[in-house]
Amino acid sequence: MDPDRRTTEAPLFGDPPNPIDPPSGCRFHTRCKFAAPVCSATAPVLAEIGPAHRVACLMACRTRGIRRLGRGRMSGTSAPTPIVDVENLTVDFHGGPKPLRAVAGVDLTLRPGEVLALLGESGSGKSVTLRALMRLLPERRAVIGGNVTVDGHDVRALSRRDLTAYRGRTIAMIFQEPGLALDPVYRVGDQITEAVIRHEGISRSAARDRALKLFERVRIPSAAKRLDNYAHEMSGGMRQRAMIALALACRPRCCSPTSRPPRSTPPCRSRCCCCCANCSASSALR
Ligand SMILES: Nc1ncnc2c1ncn2[C@@H]1O[C@H](COP(=O)(O)OP(=O)(O)OP(=O)(O)O)[C@@H](O)[C@H]1O
């Protein structure tokens, strides 16, 4: 919570708040060891309590002095235009007995060259946030609110046709489960080659060459041979790397891993990177 006073991590025990019927006030008050009576009555707002340090916590704001943020930005920067600009993102799932609010008012900004880590306990909405950026949520059941702009695209307004180009060229996702990204009935190298041809219209041999270079870059051993593997012929670690190669194949402006990449993965060279990890994993990104 407070980096000046923190000596060890302050884990929250117990289950995450029920998103269908969350606790009143601060969602954490039933489990937070710093909770005061006011925490069950008042929901904290995001506030800046130090340089590049924002919190949504009533106690932190009391002890350090509040400056409420009008918009989710750090002050005093003349930074380049953001690639990802999200304001008050909400995601509600309908279809159950009551709507489920999976994401409640997320603001985030990501500029070229930046890496952003989304940390939170299991079920706190990290993957849903990134899926909203990709428009990969079930259209009928998931209602996205707020403003989501990625590389100048108003993501909520993209047509189906625009979405195809948007996913892959503008933003790419590295899924938590390789099975979601890799097709079991096509050779992995062919999947990467096809993606590059479809998005960039370059020749098959140039696309295959790019796939090979990517396999080498993510350090898949015997890269040329492995291009002809099906996903089930690879080890778990290789599948994860192949997935990263697939995500980077079309040189997206922004890349979103939905879990911490394997330690040995080389740095991602897309223009910016938005990652998420469980806070129980002691490090964010190494
Ligand atoms: N398609 C869906 N329909 C209904 N609820 C969903 C759907 N997808 C996710 N949820 C719910 O949204 C909430 C946030 O889920 P999300 O997958 O974003 O969690 P997470 O922070 O990525 O967790 P983890 O660290 O375990 O991956 C959870 O309560 C989950 O059950």
Ligand code: SF4
């Ligand atoms: S407002 Fe801060 S101190 Fe109060 S319950 Fe929430 S996290 Fe804990």
Ligand SMILES: [Mg+2]
């Ligand atoms: Mg997740």
